[in-house]
Amino acid sequence: MGVSLPTVPTGEASFLTTRLDVVVNWARQNSMWPMPFGTACCAIEMMATAATKYDLARFGMERMSFSPRQADLLICAGRVAYKMAPVLRRIWDQMPQPKWSISMGACASSGGVFDVYSMVQGIDTIIPVDVYVPGCPPRPEGLIYGILMIHEKVKGESLANADLREEDPSRVGLPNLAAGVIDELARPYGNSTTQNRVSGLVDTAALSRPSDRKP
Amino acid sequence: MADRNLEDAVAGLEAGPASPAAEEPQSGDSADAASHPSVAALRATFGDAVLHHAIMAGDEHVVRLKLDRVVEILTWLKDDPAQRYDLLADLTAVDWGGGRPLDLVYQLWSIPHRRALRVKASVSNADPLADTVSGLWKTADWLEREVWDMYGIRFRGHPDMRRILMPEGYAEGHPLRKDFPLRGRFSRAEQTRRALSIPVEEHYSERELSVIDEVHEHHPGREQGGGAG
Numbered sequence: 093m094g095v096s097l098p099t100v101p102t103g104e105a106s107f108l109t110t111r112l113d114v115v116v117n118w119a120r121q122n123s124m125w126p127m128p129f130g131t132a133c134c135a136i137e138m139m140a141t142a143a144t145k146y147d148l149a150r151f152g153m154e155r156m157s158f159s160p161r162q163a164d165l166l167i168c169a170g171r172v173a174y175k176m177a178p179v180l181r182r183i184w185d186q187m188p189q190p191k192w193s194i195s196m197g198a199c200a201s202s203g204g205v206f207d208v209y210s211m212v213q214g215i216d217t218i219i220p221v222d223v224y225v226p227g228c229p230p231r232p233e234g235l236i237y238g239i240l241m242i243h244e245k246v247k248g249e250s251l252a253n254a255d256l257r258e259e260d261p262s263r264v265g266l267p268n269l270a271a272g273v274i275d276e277l278a279r280p281y282g283n284s285t286t287q288n289r290v291s292g293l294v295d296t297a298a299l300s301r302p303s304d305r306k307p
Numbered sequence: 308m309a310d311r312n313l314e315d316a317v318a319g320l321e322a323g324p325a326s327p328a329a330e331e332p333q334s335g336d337s338a339d340a341a342s343h344p345s346v347a348a349l350r351a352t353f354g355d356a357v358l359h360h361a362i363m364a365g366d367e368h369v370v371r372l373k374l375d376r377v378v379e380i381l382t383w384l385k386d387d388p389a390q391r392y393d394l395l396a397d398l399t400a401v402d403w404g405g406g407r408p409l410d411l412v413y414q415l416w417s418i419p420h421r422r423a424l425r426v427k428a429s430v431s432n433a434d435p436l437a438d439t440v441s442g443l444w445k446t447a448d449w450l451e452r453e454v455w456d457m458y459g460i461r462f463r464g465h466p467d468m469r470r471i472l473m474p475e476g477y478a479e480g481h482p483l484r485k486d487f488p489l490r491g492r493f494s495r496a497e498q499t500r501r502a503l504s505i506p507v508e509e510h511y512s513e514r515e516l517s518v519i520d521e522v523h524e525h526h527p528g529r530e531q532g533g534g535a536g
Contacts, residue, residue: 174502175474181503209482209491209498210473217499267503271496278495 113250120164120190121246123152124239127163127187129180132170134197134229141232151239160186165242166219167235171199172212178265184219185264189257192245194238195221198228203278213278217269343368345390345417345424353380367425374411374428378438381426384415385443392417392424395440398450400458404485406432409458413440435460457483474505 126148130138142148142156157163160183172180184193195215198204201224203213212218222245225238249256267274346368349357359371372380384392392415401410408429415424430437439462441447451462452471459481462468470477478501479492491498 174498175505177499177502178505178507182507208489209479209487212499212502213495217495218503265503267496267499271494271500274496274499275494 110250113252116251117247117249121243124164124192124242124246125155125157125162126153126165126167127157127160127183128167128169129183130167130169131172131176132197132199134169134200137229137232138167138169138196138235141235146232146236148236148239151236151243153239160184161188163187164191165239166191166193167196168193168200168215168219169196169229171204171206172215172218173210174212175210177212177218180215181218181265189259190249192222192242193219194223194225194235194242196225196235196238197230198226201226204228213274217267217274217277219268343422343424345384345392345422346370348387348389349380349384352383356380363425367423369425369427371427371429374430374437377411377413377426377428378440378443381413381415381440381443384424384426389420390417391419392422394418395444395446395450396423398440398447398454400430400454400460400483402432402458402483402485408432409435409460411437411454411460430460436463437461438463439465441465455481457481459484474502476501476505 128135128138140146142154148154153165160166164187166184166187168180184191195201199206199211200215201221203211207213215221223238223241225234227234230238269277342362343360346357346360349370350360353372353376356373356376357370358373359369361369363369381392384390394416395413396416397412397414399412399414401412403410409432411428411430413426415426416422417424428437435458437460439447439451441451441462442464448466449471451465452467452469454460455462455465455468456470456472469475473482479498480487482491493501
């Protein structure tokens with residue numbers, strides 16, 4: 093059509109691609125459709141965030157996408173049981189690129205107080221996470237701050253970086269982390285019931301086998 | 308009272324499997340059968356099958372029965388015109404720890420007579436097996452599945468003895484047993500791997516899916532009308 097675009101080797105930023113990046117990122121950032129994966133009380137705060145007082149529509153996010161195929165941002169709000177883990181992974185796999193994810197609250201980020209047999213110890217063992225929002229539950233301001241951090245992340249992306257948004261099809265439905273890393277992450281740190289009851293380090297009336305306690 | 312129960316429970320964890328002679332703790336004050344009309348009638352009708360009667364938490368009448376006669380007696384409690392316990396409010400179990408027998412608990416409510424009765428029976432810890440009451444109360448179907456899932460008590464004659472809370476292929480045991488470790492038996496990595504390999508589509512049985520078909524047959528509007536919100 094008579095317009096000749098300057099030829100640029102792929103993988104390198106040029107004047108044209110950087111300008112295009114700004115436009116594309118601006119568009120992505122201001123019309124990010126969230127996929128709400130609300131499983132517990134964090135979801136109530138997420139709903140409050142979407143309602144009038146905090147008004148997610150300011151960020152172009154009023155359209156909650158209950159279908160993962162039209163969503164850009166997965167907000168996992170609440171604890172995830174192991175029985176729910178394949179569902180979460182499936183939804184993440186069904187979301188098209190570009191996509192981001194927020195782990196909202198202590199339980200989604202680390203298992204929280206639920207250091208038990210039935211609970212996923214942090215959704216980053218299941219799916220990749222971009223932003224962790226701490227709190228139990230986080231206030232709407234916290235979630236909005238997390239969303240603004242996602243915006244910052246979007247602004248930093250470049251179309252020239254071709255493999256940034258590439259997915260490995262062989263990883264579909266598999267854990268996000270290596271087995272050794274998951275075990276390492278699940279070690280009893282601060283919140284562990286084991287630490288309080290069985291270690292004997294803390295005087296407690298909680299029910300336990302005294303023979304399990306450390307001398 | 309609460310302290311005594313705690314001490315009992317801790318002692319039970321330490322003691323290991325109890326000898327047959329040592330019965331599980333009989334908490335609650337043994338009570339006058341005349342204070343609850345159903346208990347008096349039970350004693351009169353079934354005699355030695357009624358092992359124990361106590362009042363707990365103020366006015367909660369608890370009757371302990373012989374396990375092999377539970378279904379027969381519950382049938383009578385449901386059908387006898389003077390009893391009419393037509394609502395099974397709850398069916399659950401208790402593990403006292405230390406390999407002692409499990410308690411099977413039936414919480415009954417009689418709508419016509421406005422009367423509650425709790426029925427208990429001891430189940431062997433090593434080979435927990437009881438008869439189903441799902442023929443009496445439909446709700447016992449899922450409640451017994453829950454008891455099987457959480458405590459490992461099997462129910463003879465149950466129409467659909469599958470897990471209900473834990474995933475179908477859960478291989479770590481029955482979580483509410485006292486000898487079950489808080490975090491399960493497998494490593495977190497193994498638990499994650501197994502969780503992600505659950506076939507999500509195969510979660511529902513043919514029967515459950517056919518129930519949905521029946522709903523569509525009887526309420527055809529739901530098929531077209533119910534779009535996503």
